[in-house]
Amino acid sequence: MCKMAVMDDDASAVLEGVGQRLRVLRRSRGTTLAELAGETGLTASTLSRLENGKRRPTLEQLLPLARAHGVPLDDLVGYRHTGDPRVHLRPVARDGMTFVPLTRRAGGIQVFKVVYPPASRWGEPALKTHEGYEWFYVMNGSVRFVLGDQDLVLRAGEAAEFDTRLPHWIGSAGEHPAELLTLIGLQGERAHLTVSGD
Known part of the structure; x- marks a missing residue:
């Protein structure tokens, strides 16, 4: 298998769980798709497709979503830190x-x-x-x-x-x-x- 195919597989695996994490975050905040659309500038239909896994998220979509939910981008893509346990404070x-x-x-x-x-x-x-x-x-x-x-x-x-x-x-x-x-x-x-x- 070529190196490019391995990288594509890794990216797919990382992005696979994004939709479910987005849905859990939104529901835990008690926010509707319409409210989240207002916070992020994304349409409610785009947000729905992202949550249902029918659309692959881009960095331009994930950044405002991370800001709206108040979580690091790593949390949205399911990246697990293995080194530094410190919380990086953002007042x-x-x-x-x-x-x-x-x-x-x-x-x-x-x-x-x-x-x-x-x-x-x-x-x-x-x-x-x-x-x-x-x-x-x-x-x-x-x-x-x-x-x-x-x-x-x-x-x-x-x-x-x-x-x-x-x-x-x-x-x-x-x-x-x-x-x-x-x-x-x-x-x-x-x-x-x-x-x-x-």
Whole structure:
């Protein structure tokens, strides 16, 4: 067998599972094909054909899909790292906050380091609700945590967990930034990183 044929076989094997991974990622985010089309600039029919394996994906299609799903391109093509176990951090800025992802797998609980700016940057708390459950641990600084009719201040070393269907708001309580370690489910991740932060 010639070298070119072996390379084609390898490429086919790598791309074979892309459709199923794309479908699992989209469904785990609770996103429709139409919504994903809006995020990526690809048509819903193209996305459907990619997920069903009726169309072979190109790099130009995979890049916006990886961005939309918040996963490395390697995850879409099923490439398994065999060397460096480190998570390469790519901070996301949203509404004055900085989210640093500490996990890289798609689906399930996601872990973030969240940096809230000083309290002087916030106005009155705007309580929000969304599907999911959240846990956070204050690493540095102090945090004002409003949950329903409770108005609490948590300091370094303290933690909280709550149902995000309850109206809530989190922000720095002092004149210095506050740093939190946060675990959130899929719906919570979408609310924080796609719509707006708490």
